[in-house]
Amino acid sequence: MTLRGVIFDLDGTLLDTRSAQDAAARAWATEQGDTAADVAERWHLIAERHYRRYQLREIGFEDQRRERVREFLGMELTDAEASELFSTYLERYEAGWQRYADALPALQRARAASLRIVVLSNGQAAQQMRKLERFGLAEAIDAAVFSSELPAGKPDPRAFHAALAAIDVDARDAWMVGDNWDADVCGARGAGVFPVYLDRENSRPTTECRRVTSLAELEFS
Structure with missing residues (x-):
């Protein structure tokens, strides 16, 4: 060649971005009352699953963000509620990029x-x-x-x-x-x-x- x-x-x-994701997930989960040792890995697996759905065009980009929050918290949330909660994670995530x-x-x-x-x-x-x-x-x-x-x-x-x-x-x-x-x-x-x-x-x-x-x-x- x-x-x-x-x-x-x-x-x-x-x-x-993975280090940023893990740190943001831990801080965000703590804010939601979840201080388990495995929060970063759980968040990662949930994110991968729903992002894959977006990649297959089964759901929209904003939808996959909302679904991450709903599954992680195990809560029924309106779109507005889920988006607002995700935004508090996203701010931390973007600040951590290197x-x-x-x-x-x-x-x-x-x-x-x-x-x-x-x-x-x-x-x-x-x-x-x-x-x-x-x-x-x-x-x-x-x-x-x-x-x-x-x-x-x-x-x-x-x-x-x-x-x-x-x-x-x-x-x-x-x-x-x-x-x-x-x-x-x-x-x-x-x-x-x-x-x-x-x-x-x-x-x-x-x-x-x-x-x-x-x-x-x-x-x-």
């Missing part, structure tokens, strides 16, 4: 190698753009593609094809760099893109594809 472009995932790859130290240097190395760069995220466009702009990533990439604007998100091949079209690069000439095995690695393979698995926790040694534990390990020239 002749490498011409790189697709980067956003959450968990360029930005640390950019990984290796993110911007990796993008800069890819740019220095004359590669086209696109972010592909299974996220809602407005929120994800705020992340890119807030952390100085928007000017370091050529395009951004979000599942909220697509018929389907990763691992559906159409999501990868949309990202490739945004930078005018063929699948055989691109890498996909991401931290999610199913969405990023398996999805990239299904779309004919070379996957690079980012395993920051060093939790899944594999010989099935290229694996790195930091974006600092990526060289593009």
